[in-house]
Amino acid sequence: MKLLKRIVWIGLPVLAWTCFVGLGFVQGFLLRAITFSDTTEDFIDASREILGKEQVGSFAMVLIKEGKVSGSYFFSTDKPVNENTSFPVASISKWVTSFGVMKLVEEGKIDLDSPIDGYLSRWNLPESDYDNSKVSVRRLLSHSSGLVDDLGYEGFAPGEPVQTIEESLTKAADSPYAEGVARVGYAPGSQYMYSGAGYTILQLLIEEISGQSFQEYMTKVVFEPLGMGNSTFVLSEKPEIDLAQVYQADGTLGKPRTFTALAAASLFTSTADLSKFLIANLTDNPVLRRETILQMSKPETFINKIGVYGLGPHLYSQNDAQSTIIGHDGSGGTIVINTAARVNLQSNNGIIALTMGNPSVASEIADEWLFWEAGIADFVVMQRNIPFLIKLLVVGYLVILAVSISIISKVKSES
Template identity: 65%
Template sequence: MRTFKHITLIVLAALLWTAFIGYGFINGFLLKPITSKKTSEAFIEATKEKIKEEFVGNVAMTLLENGKVSEEFFYSVDQPVDKNTVFPVASISKWVTSFGILKLVAQGRLDLDKPVDIYLTRWHLPESEFDNKKVTIRKLLSHSSGLIDDLGYEGFTVNETVQTLEESLTKAADAPYSNGVAKVGYEPGTGYMYSGAAYTLLQLVIEEVTGKTFQEYMTEAVFEPLEMNNSTFVRSEKPQLQFAKIYKDDGTTRQFNTFTALAAASLNTSTSDLSKFLLANVSRNSVLSEELITKMSTPETFINKIGVYGLGPHLYSQNDENSVIIGHDGSGNNAINTAARIDLKSKSGIIILETGNHNLASSIADEWIFWKAGIGDYVVMQRNKPYVLTLLVIGYVSILLPSIFIIRKKNKKRSIHIKK
């Protein structure tokens, strides 16, 4: 009977230890950051080790602290890159586009909550079972418009015909992983669903309202005021820029693609320019007021009650009260991956632009969030798995060995007592 009680206590202790480890793993307090040191230099050194583990063609990285550039790192297997080297940044385009849209809102030329259709003449949303009048600028910016295109644009190679904006909205030809149709497929405003077509539609809105091309407007409204001189949505208009080589994951290179969906996927920029853009989110600038920046970074769409999107940027703080981390990632086109984050409270941020690896930039940015704010996600959890499993085993051994010793000792005493 006593042995049974001892075994029961051992099992209970093991279960409690397992529960503690699991809780600590999920909630992050047992996870270790990529480096225990709190300097930008230490973070860069830790990421260098990560870069050594897998292929990447080129990387440009900038860290911001207290509203200033604190550290930079550049790497390439061939052609050198620096802070002015221009990379295609894919969906970071959306965040930059939101600045242009919100400037029109500030000028009273757009209303966040009026039907987007009132601004359109060249193209209109196709009829569906849902009310297209509920599709607004606010919902398009926050991926809650009801559009179900799930578009990730690939762009067009030099041998392909580039679609017009209207043709792309009707059915995007450079959408290999979705049907590419901009159509309302669920009740607008009832949930989050990422939509590339939402930003292509916003691109059309800008052209309709301003009477300018999207490139012209964004240059005048955003790039020039922020002195982003190494940025363009149309590469052919700034051929003098220092463009990075685009590496694929097998180490070969390819040419730049051309996009119809400029607002959603076509921005080309450098870490130097993106630093200016990120700092515009935390300092006085001539594009958007502090009030509009706050509105832009306020949650508009949620997943499980966690705010995931504002009016343009993704939200990364997961309802954490000590930070307001916003930003965006970009990926695709074998193999571009980019990431930008800024904490509006601490004015710290990170920018990683790379080609040749599908997720290196995003994973480093996720590591930065945990290192800086203690907010862990899948990437951090995966890296910590061996460490946490080691803790689990050590706990089991620490419970089991003393328990076996105590049980054997008590059994030995009982045996001696019976013999007597």
């Protein structure tokens, strides 16, 4: 009986401590940010430590505080980079494209909920087992259209023939690991499924409605009004751009890819230009009304009841009412790209991280910023904290054991 009591005296506190630390891990209240300081300078210093452990070709980062650029950091192993150096930013292209689409909505030229096929003449959705009339601009913007292409565009190597939009939507040649066919494979509006082809359809929509090329339209409607002079979807049309060196998967230098899917994957831009774009999401701007941006930032698609996508931007707040963090990440395949841009519409703080030659570090640092900024932890932050929490568990167990032995010894001596 005495042995059983002693086991209970030790076991119950151990169980309680284990549950407390486990809950702190899941809920995030025991996790540590990469810096305890709230200053831009200290976050940049902590980010540099992360970069020091990674293989990186070039890196550019900007932090925004209360709607203004508050700090920056640039690194390169070879050709120097600065705030005006343009990087290929992959899927961040989609967020920027959404500004162009929503401008057409504001002007009354398209309706968010009308069937997309009603606007198109050069290509239409192939017949499916579902109601194609339910595929709308809203659902294409929010990745809930029912498309199952699973794109992922890799682009075309220099000198390689580039498909037309119509050819790419019929069967994308630059999607070696996906079906690459723009077809409806589940009921539109029923679930979230990321679709690169959805944004290629929106690219075609812009061309058909505006009567201009996608590049020309986006330049006149988005880039020029926002002063984004280092940005383009078609690199050959802006040869004066100072481009960061491109790295291939084997670590050697390469050349930029050419895309049919401009809207989904082909934006080249700099931290200076992306800063202007992020700040445009925070204030009145010459492209979109403030109420339109707020509409774009509301959840349209969900995973496990958590809003994950609005009308263009990805949502990072995990339904936290205290923050509205939107943005987008991007990554490459043949060309090693990783990019991230996020902004908190409530605090007016943001981050841009662009890297060449590393497949994940920009998103990792942006995830660290998300926890530092709003206490929202994801896999990156949780994984980094595992060694600390294991130490915390062990220290707690040792304290519990020491206290329990002391109590047992005291009780035994008194008896």
